[in-house]
Amino acid sequence: MKRILLILAPSRISSRCVDAAVAAADGKKGELIVVFILDTSISEEVRERLRNLGLLGKAPSAQILDAMRQEQERQGRSELARIAELARGRGVACRTVFTEGEFLGRSLEIAKSESAHEIFVVRRSRPTLSRLLAGSAVEDLASSVPCDVKIHDEGRSD
Amino acid sequence: MRRVKIPSIVIALILCALIALAPTPAGLTRAGQNAIAIFALCFILWVTNALPLAVTSLLAIVLLPVLRVLPADRSFSLFGSPVVFFILGAFMLAAALMDSGLSTRLAVAFIRQFGRSPRSLIAGVVFSGGFLAFWMPEHAVAAMLFPIVLEIGRALDVTPKRSRYGAALFLALAWGTVIGGVATLLGGARAPLALGILGEHYGISIGFLDWMIAVAPFSIVMMFVAHFVLTRFFTMDIESVASAKAALDKKARALGPLSRREKGVGLITILTIATWVLAGVEIGLATVSILAAVVLFVFNLISWKSVEEYVNWGVILMYGGAIAIASALHQTGGAKWLADIAMARAAGLPAFGVIVVFAVVAALLTEAISNVAAVALLLPVCFGIAEGAGIAPVAVVYAVAVPAGLAFALPMGTPPNAIAYSAGYYRLRDAVVAGALLKGIALVLLILVAKFYWPLLGVLP
Numbered sequence: 058m059k060r061i062l063l064i065l066a067p068s069r070i071s072s073r074c075v076d077a078a079v080a081a082a083d084g085k086k087g088e089l090i091v092v093f094i095l096d097t098s099i100s101e102e103v104r105e106r107l108r109n110l111g112l113l114g115k116a117p118s119a120q121i122l123d124a125m126r127q128e129q130e131r132q133g134r135s136e137l138a139r140i141a142e143l144a145r146g147r148g149v150a151c152r153t154v155f156t157e158g159e160f161l162g163r164s165l166e167i168a169k170s171e172s173a174h175e176i177f178v179v180r181r182s183r184p185t186l187s188r189l190l191a192g193s194a195v196e197d198l199a200s201s202v203p204c205d206v207k208i209h210d211e212g213r214s215d
Numbered sequence: 216m217r218r219v220k221i222p223s224i225v226i227a228l229i230l231c232a233l234i235a236l237a238p239t240p241a242g243l244t245r246a247g248q249n250a251i252a253i254f255a256l257c258f259i260l261w262v263t264n265a266l267p268l269a270v271t272s273l274l275a276i277v278l279l280p281v282l283r284v285l286p287a288d289r290s291f292s293l294f295g296s297p298v299v300f301f302i303l304g305a306f307m308l309a310a311a312l313m314d315s316g317l318s319t320r321l322a323v324a325f326i327r328q329f330g331r332s333p334r335s336l337i338a339g340v341v342f343s344g345g346f347l348a349f350w351m352p353e354h355a356v357a358a359m360l361f362p363i364v365l366e367i368g369r370a371l372d373v374t375p376k377r378s379r380y381g382a383a384l385f386l387a388l389a390w391g392t393v394i395g396g397v398a399t400l401l402g403g404a405r406a407p408l409a410l411g412i413l414g415e416h417y418g419i420s421i422g423f424l425d426w427m428i429a430v431a432p433f434s435i436v437m438m439f440v441a442h443f444v445l446t447r448f449f450t451m452d453i454e455s456v457a458s459a460k461a462a463l464d465k466k467a468r469a470l471g472p473l474s475r476r477e478k479g480v481g482l483i484t485i486l487t488i489a490t491w492v493l494a495g496v497e498i499g500l501a502t503v504s505i506l507a508a509v510v511l512f513v514f515n516l517i518s519w520k521s522v523e524e525y526v527n528w529g530v531i532l533m534y535g536g537a538i539a540i541a542s543a544l545h546q547t548g549g550a551k552w553l554a555d556i557a558m559a560r561a562a563g564l565p566a567f568g569v570i571v572v573f574a575v576v577a578a579l580l581t582e583a584i585s586n587v588a589a590v591a592l593l594l595p596v597c598f599g600i601a602e603g604a605g606i607a608p609v610a611v612v613y614a615v616a617v618p619a620g621l622a623f624a625l626p627m628g629t630p631p632n633a634i635a636y637s638a639g640y641y642r643l644r645d646a647v648v649a650g651a652l653l654k655g656i657a658l659v660l661l662i663l664v665a666k667f668y669w670p671l672l673g674v675l676p
Contacts, residue, residue, distance in 0.1 A: 067639055070376070103637050106627075107354075108267075108527065113630060114306075116524035117313065117358035124362040125637050132375050132639060 058150075059087030062173035064164050065136060066096045067129045069179035074209035078177035079144050081207075087174065088150045091140050092167055093133035095157040100126065130155075161194040168202050176206045223265035231256035235282060240552075247549035249282040250540075254549065254595075257540055261588035264627075268585060269529030272536020284543045293542060294535035297501035298411030302404050302530055304504025308484060309351040309401075310525030311517040316470065317477040318359050322347060323467050326363070330460035333380060333451040337387045338442050340364060344391030344631075345398075345438045349431070350488065353396030353403050353620075355525075357388060357631035363466070364388045365638060370462035371453055375639045382641035383449035386649065389635035390441045390623055396631075397620040398434035399427050400491075400500065405590045407500075408534050409616035412541040412594050417608050423491040423500060429672055430617055433664045440656055448649045479516045483507060537591035544595040554599025569604045570614045570675070571662055573597050578618035578658055582628045589619040610675050614665065621657050624650030 063078035082089035100122055107113040107121065137153040144151035156163055168176060180195045199206035234252035239245055253275055260271040276294075280287035312318040322343050329339025340360070347356045364384060373381035396402030400410070400423055414420050487507040491500060511517045544550035564572070573593070581589040593615050601611045622628025624647045626636040636646065669675045 103633070106633055107630060108529075113354050113358060114310070114525040114527045116521075117355060121358050121361055121634055121637070124365055128365050128369075128638055131369070 059085045059174040060171055061085065061087050061089050062168060062171060062176045063089060063091045063140070064094065064167070064176060064178045065092065065133070066094045066099075066160055066179075067132065068096070068099060068181050069160075069211055070136060071179045071209045071211055074177050074179050074207075075140055075143070077207060077209065079140070079147060079149055081175060081177070082144065082149045082151075083147055085174075088152065089144050090152050090154065090171055090173070091137055091144075092154045092156065092164075093137050094160055094163050095126070095129055095133060095155075096160045097157060098159045161197055164194075164198050165201055168198075168204070173202070173204050175204055176202060178206060178208055180208050180210050220265045223259060223263035227256045227259035227263075227265070230259060231278075242555070243552045244548055246284050247544075247547035247552055250279075250284045250543040250547045250549035251553065253278045253282065253284065254540055254544055254592075257536075258592055261592065262584050264584075267529065268588060269532035269536070272533050272539075275536045275540050279539060279543050284547060285539070290539055290543075293415075293539040294531060296411050296415070296535065296538050297499060298407040298414070298538070299501075299531055299534045301400075301501040301504045302407050302534060303526070304501065304506075304508045305401050305407075306352060306355075306526045306530065307508040307511065307517070307522055308487060308504070309355045310522050311480045311511050312351055312484060313355060313359055313525060314517060314521045315474070315476045315480045317480050318347060318351060318356070319363070320467075320470050320473070320477065322356075322360055322363055323463055323470065326367075327460065327463045327467060330456055330463060333453050333456055334442075334446050336367070336456045336459060337383055337445050340367075340384060340387040341391035341394075341438050341442050341445070344388055345395030345434065348392045348395030348402045349398050349434075350401050350484065352401070353392040354630035354634075356395070357392045357634045360388055360392070361634050361638070363463075364635075366462050366466065367459045368638070368640060370458040371456065372458070373453065373640070376642055378452055378640075379449040380451055380453045382645050383445045383451075385635040385638050385640040386449075386646060387441070387445055389631045389646075390445070390653065391438065392631040393620065393622060393629060394434055394437045394441055397617050398431040399423070403586065403620055404530065404534060405586050405619050406616050408537055408587055409590050409594055409612045411534065411538045412591075412598075413608055413612050415538055415542045416545050416595075416598055419609070420496070420500075421609060421612065423495040424493075425672075427492075429613060429669060429674060432668070433617070433661060436660065437657055440660070441653060444649060444653050444656070448652070449645075476516055479514055480511070483510055483514075483516065533587065537587070541591065541595040545598065550595040550599040551602070552599075553596050554603060557596065557600050558603045564604075566604050566606050567666065567675070569600060569606060570610060570665055573600075573611065573614040574618045574661055574665070575658060577615045578621055578654060581619045581622045582625050582654075584627070586619045586622055586629055590616055593619070607675070610665075610669070613669065613674060618658065618661060621654065623653045623657075 061082040107118045141151045141153050178195050195208055231252045234255055235249050239248050257271055257275050260266050276290055279285045279290040325343035326339040329335045344356055344360055368381055400406045410420055490503045577593055597611050597615055626633040
């Protein structure tokens, strides 16, 4: 059975990508594995911004990050449940995984451990200049795995 | 992220070196040229955020004596500016409000009064954020309100990025605190910083009450405007807010009765604000601020550990450095030389037109960079331009510092925007489109205030 991997994260959610992954798993009579990664690098970015640029104290920064983490976990689990229901409604075998870590590293680990045949992933919405200068985790993922990677942009047509 | 930092630092250093090593133009001293070189370096580092703001300030403080712009003792003494201590004391007071739980109690009590309909709940978030940011730094208010608004969102079961009401709720958090933050000298550090630069340049200041009278009416009207924009721009796609009201009631019950510590902090806060208003000019804002902080310790209402937890000591470096750069530009004639170039392009513009240009530039710049950095970068040059145009420096402070606080669109503009955006309830384009609309209205309103209201107060002729 072919394994279709759909990788989501707090800022990497797209209905179009979800639909495409479910349709691919349905068409190939494969298993859909939906992974939600609680991206710790984003939390670190926010922490750095609040502390260094917002000049916010340690305690309020920690309170915000804690609240944000809980919210993102809630949103992630709810999204996983919604997609699993959607897939099962179409008769697609579906498994969900909730995990935490740096997006690219965790994605590569899971793609390898699950021996994915095809990966669906969402590219974060951000300025082109920033992408050119800082690189793209999604592009790095696509060039590091042996299988086909379908990239959808966050927010487009959602 | 690191890949972005290095090129920005290298570009900033090269530009600084190029300016410092170029032949000195006519009308500019060598010290003035070097001050401009340091200013350019800080400009790039503050805009790109390649280094923490406070570290950029430290670099500037060190470069001023190295490049013979200011003597070392003078450069380092600017860390001791009274406004730095005013900000420090105000942050300690805010720390006591947050640590005691009084700010959370006030916010919950305030929002509960508005829990009748979806529209009124949005008003509750805008006005509670705004009102609290009159008396506490806006970023601290946003940090304190964030978990409360998250609870409201959960109770209403609004879906992130899909519910328009959810988007409005979190933008209400950001916009309310940002708008309230400009009303007094306590809402953010940009106004005290502007006063610090004003004091260094001209030896004059603006009183706590004078600032409030000039800006608070604008701020209050803007809260109504923000509520109007939010409730018209975003569909109210929920029927009832009863579940949010129930969650707030539960939270209020969990807070229990008002503690002795909350009462003490509340009393000292009221007395401090009253002293700032009634005797701030005579005693000095910084003196009142630090005295209030000491009284908090005397009555055991806050511990040093809590202060360390809640106050980011980088503020001292950031504001001391910003004042030092501004002072160096002024004393060496660098600011005047830059202003003459700008004035040559703006020749023929009436004084009020120059004020409008200051406000528009500050409002636009603050969307992309920290609003404190926007004030630090703009004010020295604007003072120079204003001298040529015959505009009073106090008017320049209002024209730059107020719009510099009004960042509505981008998360990088100000911490409340970054905090609200991080919840994931709205898309960037929601904030950009609605924020641009609110920014446009705010600028028009501010220009009207400058034209018709400020002359009544003697701020503008």
